[in-house]
Amino acid sequence: MPPELVNVFKALAHESRLRLLGLVAQREHSVQELAAAVGVSEPTASHHLALLRDLGLVSRRVEGNTHWYGFEGDALRDIARQVLTREGVARLADQTPRRDSPEAVITNFIDAEGRLTQIPAARKKRHAVLAWLVRKFDDGRRYPERELNEMLLRFHWDSATLRREFIGYRMMARERGVYWRLPEADWRAADSAAPID
Amino acid sequence: MPPELVNVFKALAHESRLRLLGLVAQREHSVQELAAAVGVSEPTASHHLALLRDLGLVSRRVEGNTHWYGFEGDALRDIARQVLTREGVARLADQTPRRDSPEAVITNFIDAEGRLTQIPAARKKRHAVLAWLVRKFDDGRRYPERELNEMLLRFHWDSATLRREFIGYRMMARERGVYWRLPEADWRAADSAAPID
DNA sequence: CATCTAATTAGATATACATCGATATAAAGG
C-alpha cells in the first residue's frame, strides 16, 4: 500500500529530513555520519530516518552495528508525477478525506471509477453520499432536468431517486424543471431532517 | 525569487491545504465555498489560502467583496521536476542550510554555479568554506593529487591553497601524493586549530 | 451615510512534533 500523500509531504516538510534525504541520495551513509552532517544528535537523526523509512523514502542495510541508509526513489517519483499536471492536483480535492468525517463514509459506496455502487439506506450514510454527490454540481448554476439527469447517470443508474433525494434533503431546489444547489449551510447540520419518501 | 523548497513542502503537509489546492485546481472558488467544502471556518480557510498565495501556489482575483482563488501550477511543477531524479534529490543536501550554522556562511562565497568566488581570510569563515568543500569528496576514497586537483579546479582556480588548507585544518591527510578525507569528528570542533601557514 | 456582506486580521487556546539526555538493545571483540 503506497503511503498517504499528505504524510509524504509532512516527511519532506522539515529541513533536517530534506538534507538527510539529499545525503542518502548521494550515497549510503551511517547514522553517525548523517547526524554530524545535518547537525543534530544521533537519536534525532535516528528518529527522522525511521520516519522516512516507514514511508519507503529511504532504505536500510544493516552491517554489524552499523546501519547504512540509502535512497528509495520510487515513492517520491510517483508523487512528483501526480503534481506535475493540473488534473493530478485537482484529484487532491477528493482524496485525503478527514478521518471520522462524513466523507469517510462514502469511500465504502464508490468504486475505483468514482461511480456509486449503491445508494445507502441508512439515513446518515445516505446523507453523506448525497452531500458528496451534490458538491459535484456548480453552486449558483441552473441545471435543466435533462442535464442534471445526464450528470447523475455518470454516477448511478437510478437518477430519479437521486433527484428526489436532493430535493428531500434540501440540497437542491426545483422550479419548472430547472434545478439548482441550495446553500450548504441550509442542509449541513440537518442530518436529522426527514426525507420526503 | 522562488520560494524555499522546504516551505512549499510545509504548505503541502496539511490535509486542508491539499484539498484547497485540489479544489482551486478544478476551478476558481470563493473563500466561503472553500471553507464549506473543506470543513473549516472561513478565517481558517483564509489563513491557509494566504499561506498558499505567499508561496505562489494559488492566485487571487478580487471581484467586489468576493475573492476568487485559482490555481498557479508553475511553482509546484518546478519542484516536482527537481525530485523526479536522484540527482535532483541529492542536491537537497546542500540546500536548506540552517540559519546561523557555519554553512550559512558559505552562501556568501559561492556563486550561482556553485563555484567559490573567493577563499575567505577570516579563520572561522575559511573553516566553514573548507568544511563545505571537503564534503564534496567521498569518505574513505583515496584521491591521487592529479584527481584532487581536477576536482578542486571546478570550484576555484587556486587549488594549491585549497590542498594546503585541507591538510592544515586536518580535514585531509596526504601520503606519497595520495589524499583522503579524515573523520569529521577530528576537525569539527577544531575551529580554533591553527592553520599551517 | 447606514447597512449588509465577504474576507481578513488579532488574540487566545490547543495540539502536534522536534529535540535531547538517559536508558535499552544488539552485535563484535577480547
Next chain:
DNA sequence: CCTTTATATCGATGTATATCTAATTAGATG
C-alpha cells in the same frame, strides 16, 4: 561473559502552528 560501539527507544520539554471567536477592513447597496 564483560566491554565497547552503533542504533534505537523512552520520557520530558519547548516551539511551531492550526483553529476558533471576536473585531476590523473594504466593497456594494439602499
